[in-house]
Amino acid sequence: MRPWKLLELNYGAVRQQRYELAVLPLGATEPHNLHLPYGMDVFEGDLIGEKICEAAWQRGAKVVLLPTIPYGTQTNQRAFPLAMNVNPSTLGAVIADLVESLVASKIVKIVLLNSHGGNDLKPVLRELYGKTTAHLFLCNWYQSVQDVYHQIFQEPDDHAGEMETSLALAYWPQLVARNADGSLAADEGRKTPTRFEAINRGWVSITRPWHLLTTNAGAGNPHAASADKGRRLVEVLVERLAGFLVELSAAAVDERFPF
Secondary structure (H helix, E strand, C coil): CCCCEHHHCCHHHHCCCCCCEEEEEECCCCCECECECCCHHHHHHHHHHHHHHHHHHHCCCCEEECCCECCECCHHHCCCCCCCECCHHHHHHHHHHHHHHHHHCCCCEEEEEECCCCCCCHHHHHHHECCECCEEEEEEHHHCCHHHHHHHCCCCCCECCHHHHHHHHHHCHHHCCECCCCCECCCCCCCCCCCCHHHHCCCCCCCCCHHHHCCCCCECCCCCCCHHHHHHHHHHHHHHHHHHHHHHHHCCCCCCCCC
């Protein structure tokens, strides 16, 4: 029984703790090219949440890890079977309810640890600001390593590419599909450009329909992935995010918080 993981705890243990902050991972259930499982974003939320909370707890942080939400926004993957969609407004309502539960338990520091690019959660923070005594912090963990990404990986990873495949090879190799020769059972994750330069260059944005953008739901070449790269990525995440949890746990909530 790990004292920072709610799913493993009983009431006898919980009522003896005074948690200062909660981490809520958010994932999704969706296709990841031909070789990775539908649950990758859920597995990533579990893994990274556990790693950073364990490291923070060992350094004195009073943190509790909540169960990962397994569904996310999939409106642009509707053409793929069993891409399980939760609309942004629905997801926002679920988060608001969970925040209310945490506040009732006297936990007002909350980190949303997001593993799915389709979960646009900044509007949730804006909508809840001033309506709750809770202080919400959003961490899209894949963005927290952008400055060192190319020190670890060769190829950019939009979805199911080198980074995510490296995580899978490091922590869930039994779930990575392979061909008879041992190579990844994946295509190259090529993305089809639109007919508009402004969209292709990022001047204008759209919700991308993934059945037109990709061939098999992969956006990023996974073939340079390795287990070692996945482990190196997690080391960086733990170093950066566990330290934040330690600081957040110790910080006093006053009229100037978090400044």
